[in-house]
Amino acid sequence: MKLKTNSYIVIIVLFLLGAVMPLVLRRYNLFMLTEIIIFALYAVSYNLLLGYAGLLSFGHAMFFGLGAFVAAVSIIHIPGLTLLSAVIISLVITTITGFLIGGLLLRHKGAYFALLTMAFNALFYAVATKWHSVTGGDDGLSISRPEMDLGFASLSVSSVSSFYYLILIVVGASIVFCWYFTHTAMGKTVLLMRENEERMKFLGYNTNISRLILFTFTGAIAGLAGAFYTLHFQFVSISAISIDMTTAVLLMVFVGGTRTFWGPILGAFVYIIFQNYLSDITDRWPLFMGLIFVFMVLYVPGGLSQTIVSIRQWFSGRTGTQDNGPAKAEET
Amino acid sequence: MSDYLHIKDIHKDFSGLQVLTGVDFKVVEKERHAVIGPNGAGKTTLFNIISGKFKASSGAILFKGEDLSGKPPHMLNRYGLSRSFQITNVFSELSVFENILTGVRSRYGLRYNFFKRPDHNKDFREKTEAIIEEVGLKDVGDLPASALSYGQQRALEIGITLSTEPELILLDEPTAGMTREETGQAISLIDRVTADRTLIIIEHDMDVVFSLADTISVLHYGKILASDTPDEIRNDQRVKDAYLGEE
């Protein structure tokens, strides 16, 4: 029980740290930190699928991209739309899409499921490329960020720091909810299903429905991240819905580690910084990405977070095995 | 007045191979009913059909007058059926407490909730603790299931089976692989926890069968050879022949 209080303290400290960042960081770095938080949510949503439910999808970008495009399209076509309404529209549409696609694809398992998700991602990409009149095709869509309507007052979030605060609070809270989710009945059900699906069935759980609910939920969260991605860059291109965007999240989650909740957040952090600096010095970024993948799979399958946990346990004399049950994610 | 449980003319073939050829017997409420039979008689298949793992090729499973055949396992569980597994089938990385809690919260409908934390519910915690105590795992409640001894894992297996508060319990060779001493403890455990419930048990060990069962059904070549009290079964010539024929 002591652990839980610790987790809440960590969350509060992180938010406080985040709150002082605009005073410390330069504008460019603050912009990057905003991006990191958005991608952290995307990575967390993906890890609920991969790490917690054991479902390997190569199509998570279809939800991220859909959320991004729906936000852009609705801001362009609905005059006077407020920021939060655009986000909610994205959320609703990605939820419905996730439900329909999940219903179709979840009848398959393992490698076959992975293949199908990739094919559907390709379908979304093809549609986004061809449907020029709506998505802008290869040119993408530019938007200007709408104001926040708080009911009693409108708030401008056009500056880098004000938008950063919005992201810190809204996206940060979404990440915290995802963390809380892993402790709720549904979150536990998903984890238990990965452990022993047959037994869950015999204990009265409808495992097919559970998987569909989780798939829909993670799709919606990815869509939410996508919507904020559009608002952040005030631009969306077809790369947001491409397989490269799936690769990106896969790499973040894998580098960070699937076995802890916070691993993917760390992964998003490392990935965005790494990508920003590497693409400055080399155009062989995909080669490094491939090498990192192979290296991680072969030598660090648990990711950075697993390494950190191991080091911490080693220092504490291997007593702390309880606090971070690797992969079994009981209390992470 | 319909029967409590009527296994009615169950047939099962696996791509042409006839395993069950018209199994038919009745189970009375609150009795302990053992199904025995030589190896390959189809006991496990029958058990898997009753518990919903397999679908019967034909026949019916009438539970209080309602046909349950073909219903998926999670629905059967909600009718009050619960089964154990011959090969220990627990959540091995999770604690004993979590293992039991999973069934307890399912019984009370807390399965897919996005907001409630099952471990925050005092009622569920108490019910879980009670079951853990009942199966004698109080001292190891916080350990992961994989850290338990074999006998303790078998006790946990029964604990999980009990966790959804079933009225009809199906036990699949609960003492398989146990030592004499462990078997003795298991018998008294089963005896205790199934009081006031209906039990169907598949068992190889005749000591277990005769010390627990009120009624015994003998399965032979995919059919019920006899279904009667232990004393009658003990003296039944057909049953003797069936078992002798095996050797």
Add this chain to the structure above:
Amino acid sequence: MNEIAVFFLHGLAYAGLLFLVSAGLTLVFGMMNVLNFAHAAMYMLGAYFSYSIMLRMSGQIWLSLIVCPIALFIIGALIERFLLRKVHANGHVAELLLTFGLAYIITELVKWYWGNYPLAVNVTGFLNGTVQIMGITYPIYRIFIFLCAIFVGLLMAFILYKTRLGIILRAAVNDSETVNTLGVNVPLVFMGVFAFGAALSGFAGVIAGPLLSTFPGMAHDILLDAFVVIVVGGFGSLGGAVVASLLIGELQSFGVLLFPKLSIALMYMLMAAVLIIKPSGLFGEEQ
């Protein structure tokens, strides 16, 4: 009428190519339950090797057809032995991610060595000629592709269903442990299967080069088409791959003619329809 014949034959040629790519993919998938994302990258590697060889052979393709599959066979065997086998114990997620990473590495290395632009090489000799067929003059090379596919398909069917090796292969899929205890070296069989799949992809790459030109995006393009073939045809089914390749090949070809705006989406719509009606694919077994 002539136009229809042209599009029909184009469709057959692409179907042949698709079959060559997806046959290897579905073989590895069916036998080892590994979805090899690097398959198309190996196909691309075959095409680039062939390009370099053909330049020196003044456009003759025959040497490439022998050398490239052998080279890819060796590469495939090495990948299986030293990478894939190491992560096998970590489950299929690790295997998929490994091949995924390899696909990136191979693609980037190819870009590095051969450059990031299309390379065209024209086949010479009698394959460069034309033939009168169905009332039109048609390039021999495209017909040659289709014939290669038929040859490879028959060869695979023969090996799988008429030889002792085929029996072992099919048994190893169902129950590798039992086959192992029967004295068959299952790891060696798996290495052979993976290497053979790589060789097939290399062969397909050689053939694709003169048809589609050789460029770094060729891997990505055909990978998704091959995925759709596998989904439509059915998990690990060779017969399914034949039928689905023909379907997709013709659909792609006539799609451009009939619904130019929808052409890409048509293939995926077919896939979605199959998934709704028969989730295991046209020839797939129920799992």
